[in-house]
Amino acid sequence: MENFMQYIVSGIGTGSLYAIVALGLALIYRSTRILNFAHGDVSTAGVYLAITLLGMNFGYGIAYAAAILFGAVIAMAFYFIVLVPAQRRESTPLSQIILTIALGLIIQGLVSYLGGTEPQAFPHPLSDSTVYKMGPLVISELSIGTISAGLILCLLFYILIQKTKLGLAMRAVSENLPAAQTMSIPTRKILAFSWSLAAALGVTAGLFLAPVLLLEPFFMLEPFLKGFAAAILGGLNSLPGAIVGGLILGVAESLAGGFISIAFKNTLAFLIIILVLLFRPEGLLGKEFIERV
Amino acid sequence: MDLIESYRDEIQLVRKPWTRAWVGGLLLLLLAIPLFSSDFIMYVATLIFVYSIGVQGQNILIGYTGQISFGQAALLAIGAFTFGHLSRTGIPWPLCLLAAGIVSGLSGILVGIPSLRLKGPYLAIATLGFGIAVYQIFVNSEFLSGGRMGLTVEKLQPPIDISKVQFNYYFNLLIALIFTLLSYNIISSYMGRAFIAIRDNDIAAEVIGVNITRYKLLSFAISSFYTGVQGGLYSQLLGYLEPNMFTFMEAVTLFVAVIIGGLASVEGSIMGAAFVIIVPQLLSEFKEMVPVVYGITIIIILIFEPRGLYGRWMKMRLYFINWPFR
Numbered sequence: 001m002e003n004f005m006q007y008i009v010s011g012i013g014t015g016s017l018y019a020i021v022a023l024g025l026a027l028i029y030r031s032t033r034i035l036n037f038a039h040g041d042v043s044t045a046g047v048y049l050a051i052t053l054l055g056m057n058f059g060y061g062i063a064y065a066a067a068i069l070f071g072a073v074i075a076m077a078f079y080f081i082v083l084v085p086a087q088r089r090e091s092t093p094l095s096q097i098i099l100t101i102a103l104g105l106i107i108q109g110l111v112s113y114l115g116g117t118e119p120q121a122f123p124h125p126l127s128d129s130t131v132y133k134m135g136p137l138v139i140s141e142l143s144i145g146t147i148s149a150g151l152i153l154c155l156l157f158y159i160l161i162q163k164t165k166l167g168l169a170m171r172a173v174s175e176n177l178p179a180a181q182t183m184s185i186p187t188r189k190i191l192a193f194s195w196s197l198a199a200a201l202g203v204t205a206g207l208f209l210a211p212v213l214l215l216e217p218f219f220m221l222e223p224f225l226k227g228f229a230a231a232i233l234g235g236l237n238s239l240p241g242a243i244v245g246g247l248i249l250g251v252a253e254s255l256a257g258g259f260i261s262i263a264f265k266n267t268l269a270f271l272i273i274i275l276v277l278l279f280r281p282e283g284l285l286g287k288e289f290i291e292r293v
Numbered sequence: 294m295d296l297i298e299s300y301r302d303e304i305q306l307v308r309k310p311w312t313r314a315w316v317g318g319l320l321l322l323l324l325a326i327p328l329f330s331s332d333f334i335m336y337v338a339t340l341i342f343v344y345s346i347g348v349q350g351q352n353i354l355i356g357y358t359g360q361i362s363f364g365q366a367a368l369l370a371i372g373a374f375t376f377g378h379l380s381r382t383g384i385p386w387p388l389c390l391l392a393a394g395i396v397s398g399l400s401g402i403l404v405g406i407p408s409l410r411l412k413g414p415y416l417a418i419a420t421l422g423f424g425i426a427v428y429q430i431f432v433n434s435e436f437l438s439g440g441r442m443g444l445t446v447e448k449l450q451p452p453i454d455i456s457k458v459q460f461n462y463y464f465n466l467l468i469a470l471i472f473t474l475l476s477y478n479i480i481s482s483y484m485g486r487a488f489i490a491i492r493d494n495d496i497a498a499e500v501i502g503v504n505i506t507r508y509k510l511l512s513f514a515i516s517s518f519y520t521g522v523q524g525g526l527y528s529q530l531l532g533y534l535e536p537n538m539f540t541f542m543e544a545v546t547l548f549v550a551v552i553i554g555g556l557a558s559v560e561g562s563i564m565g566a567a568f569v570i571i572v573p574q575l576l577s578e579f580k581e582m583v584p585v586v587y588g589i590t591i592i593i594i595l596i597f598e599p600r601g602l603y604g605r606w607m608k609m610r611l612y613f614i615n616w617p618f619r
Contacts, residue, residue, distance in 0.1 A: 035414040086596050093413070094361070095595045098552055101545065102591035109585035117581070221541065225421065232418045267429045270422030274407060277419055281410050 002136040007258040008251055013143035015250020016150025020205040021227025022234065022242035023157060024198035029236045031174035031194045034096045038078070038104035039202050040224025044217060045107050046071035046203030047210050048115045051122060060125050068203045075199035078103050079192045112217040119219075122210035146208050153204065154243055161239065170194055222266070226253075229273045235286020244285060249273075306477050323466060332458045337574055339462050342469035343526045345566035348550045349476045349559060350519020355548070356557035357485060358512040359492030361413065364404045364420035365547050367427035368517045370539035372397040372524025374437060377446045377534050386449060386529065393525035394518040400427075401517025405510045424544060431536035443535035446528045465526060472519060476559050479515065488512050489557075520547075549587050553594055555601025564602040 021039065028036045050067035054060070082099055091099075126145040131138050161167040172180040173190045181187050205227075206220055213219045230249045234241025252272055257265040282288050297303050307313050327335055347369065354360055376393040380386060407419040431438045438444065451460035479485050487508045490498035499505050528534050546569050554565020568590075573583045598605050 029414070035417070082592055082596070089596060089599075091595060091599060094359075095552075095599060097414075098548075099592060099595055101548070102588040102595075104588070105545070105549075105584035105591070106588035109581050109583065109588070113579070113581035113585075225425070229418055229422070232415060236414060263433045264429060267426040270418075270425055274419050274422050277411055277415055278407060281415060 003258065004255075006137055007254045009137055009139060010143065011251035011254030012247060013146050013250070014254065015230075015247040016147050016154075017205045017208055017223065017246075018226050018230045018250050019243045019246025020150055020153055020201050021223055022231035022246045023154070023239060024201040024205075025228055025231045026234075026236055026239055026242040027194055027198045027201075029231070030239070031170065031191055032083075032096075033093055034083075034100060035228075035236075036198065037097065037100045038107065039198070039227070040220035041104040041107040041111075042071050042074050042199045043202035043206035043224075044111055044220045045074060046199075047122070047206040047215060047220075048111055050207060051120065051210075051215060052115075054123060064207055067207060068200045071199040071203035072196035074107070075195040076192050079195045084188070108217055115217065117217055119214035119216040122215045124207075124211035126211075142208075142211060149204070149208060153201065157201075157239075166190075166193070226266075226269065229270060232283055233273050233276055235283025237287060238283070238285040241283055241285030245283070248284075304481055306474075306481070324463075327459045327462055332456075335458050335462045337570060339458075339465045339530065341563075341567045341570045342462075342465040343523055343530060344550070344570055345469055345563045346472045346526070347520045347523030347547055348554065348562040348566040349472060350516040350523070351547050352551050352554070352557065352559070352562040353476065353479065353488065353519070354512055354516035355551050356555075356561075357480065357492060358488040358509065360405075360408050360509065360512065361417045362404065362420040362513070362516075363417055363541070363544050363548070364424040364427070365520055366539045366541065366544035367424040368397045368401055368404070368520040369524040369527075369543060369547075370427060370431055370536065371400050372521025373528040373534055373539070374431065374444065374524075375521070376525035377439070377444045377528050378437075380446055380529070381444075390522060390525045394521040397521025397524065398514040398518035401513040401520075402510050404517070405513030408509050408513065409506055421541075424541065428536060428539060428541075431539070438536045439534065443533050445533050446531075448532045449529055461530060465530070468522070468526065472522070473559060473563070476519075476562075480559070484508070484511065492557075546587075549591060553587075553590055553601055555603030558601070558603040560606070561601050561603030564606075568602070 021043075025036055025039055028034055028039075046067040049070045050063045053063035053066055058066075078100075082103070083096065086096060086099060124142065126142045127140075130141045132141070132144070159167075161170065169180070169185045169190050170193070172183065172185055173187050173194075177187060180190075202220075205223065209223055210219065213223075226249060227246065230245035231242045232245070233249060234243070234245025249269055249272075253265055253269045256268040260268065276284070297308075302308060307316055326338060347365075351362075351365055354362055372393040375396045376389045379389040379392055384392075404420055404423050408416050411419055435441075448457075449461070449464065451457060453460075480488075487498070487503045490501070490503050491505060491508060491512075495505055550565035550569045551562065552565070553568050554563070555561025569587070572586050573580070576583050576586065594601055600607075
């Protein structure tokens with residue numbers, strides 16, 4: 001029973017990071033119908049900038065802020081330089097997805113060229129080895145930080161989307177683009193903001209993941225796939241679904257790793273998702289697909 | 294481009310005498326390459342032949358049927374390891390190759406089952422899940438992967454008195470030619486037309502009487518058969534296998550080859566295969582820059598030439614056919 005609780009707590013820790021990654025993916029899918037395959041790579045680029053700045057003796061605050069800003073700028077530049085011309089030439093949704101794969105490949109190559117492929121340790125203000133005991137549970141400083149960061153980000157995101165004018169505009173754009181344009185909402189700016197916000201979320205998740213996993217050019221691939229799976233699990237169209245999906249995936253994975261087999265942890269997570277999709281193709285909280293013929 | 298007057302014209306692969314001359318000339322050139330080129334060039338060409346088989350299969354799935362699959366690396370691994378294990382027991386290679394294709398094809402049907410209910414990104418994640426599951430199984434099972442040292446596969450020895458590289462070249466050229474002919478025939482048959490109908494609009498296809506379940510699964514099976522054969526040939530060429538050769542990046546490379554070559558074209562698949570083999574060879578000094586070149590090429594192609602290298606080739610041909618008019 002104590003083990004069970006311990007696994008649940010550590011699952012919520014990783015799950016909240018999956019939820020942040022998934023939020024970024026769902027945000028972009030909702031507003032542009034594009035699955036962003038470069039999400040993980042953009043955050044890798046941000047984290048590499050952070051480690052470079054930390055190496056030049058900048059403070060944590062500056063390095064982290066610069067990393068998040070850098071990710072946001074990359075995503076915005078990609079939107080304006082690549083996606084907008086592609087959309088002007090009426091490219092299909094599939095080719096827009098492939099364009100994000102291309103961005104991912106470019107960043108991967110540049111990061112491994114400039115940063116080297118050797119795994120490095122990533123310093124973090126919160127320590128992984130300082131632990132607190134809460135009754136029978138053991139929890140590290142870093143996972144407390146992760147869980148609280150996840151909660152705070154989700155809350156801020158909720159306020160932004162539901163309570164501000166900008167959030168209203170974002171919801172309008174994702175609901176119906178032409179209608180939003182006729183209401184004189186600057187849709188292109190709103191979409192660019194969505195892309196950069198999603199990238200910022202991704203970089204934040206990367207900054208919390210880098211101390212746990214070692215930093216190397218492909219370190220975000222697995223968290224990205226998990227975030228992707230979490231977003232699908234909750235329903236790609238639904239933002240609360242992304243959070244719920246992330247938490248469920250994190251806990252399920254931790255339980256599976258603890259009780260069944262650590263080697264097949266990742267496989268089990270994907271098997272759960274395939275099963276969910278076979279019975280509920282639109283995800284747990286998504287709207288049912290309806291197609292006009 | 295040209296007027297088709299009868300059904301016999303329609304099912305003919307080569308229609309004009311000039312095209313016939315071109316194709317014949319190209320074949321002669323391919324046959325003659327070993328006479329005057331170095332071993333290295335022959336080896337690269339052999340790799341292109343092997344790769345073009347898998348890319349054609351992937352193109353049948355992505356380009357013609359319009360289904361995304363990221364599980365292709367897993368099917369490649371299944372084909373390669375099936376071939377490896379069978380050939381170690383002493384079964385002759387044609388049977389091993391057939392078995393590699395069939396086992397991959399059956400696994401492909403398994404991957405295809407979610408495609409009956411899922412579309413687009415949802416299908417992508419389901420196939421990706423399959424790919425990761427298979428990769429993990431191979432990594433964690435010493436029995437399947439041949440342990441830490443990898444699995445050694447016996448290379449094919451030339452039965453007549455030519456060098457090994459030359460023999461590999463002709464052998465893989467022959468098999469690649471067979472599969473290219475096969476894909477042309479698949480595409481111009483009822484089956485291929487059904488695939489294209491499903492890609493363009495699956496509901497409309499179902500209404501006019503295409504059995505969607507059967508043809509979607511068949512498309513997965515055929516493309517996986519191709520991929521399995523590629524895996525078998527690859528393992529025979531390298532003589533050694535380990536699970537790390539079949540990661541997510543391998544699936545992405547196959548995908549990139551299809552996009553760069555041109556969706557829904559057999560010639561494009563071969564050009565795409567040549568691209569993903571030649572670029573890493575040219576950039577062997579800067580290995581890290583290979584994905585950058587891929588990425589930039591994809592962006593340029595998708596924005597300026599969505600039909601890929603094949604589309605560019607067609608436009609050039611049209612320009613010269615109509616010259617000096619435009």
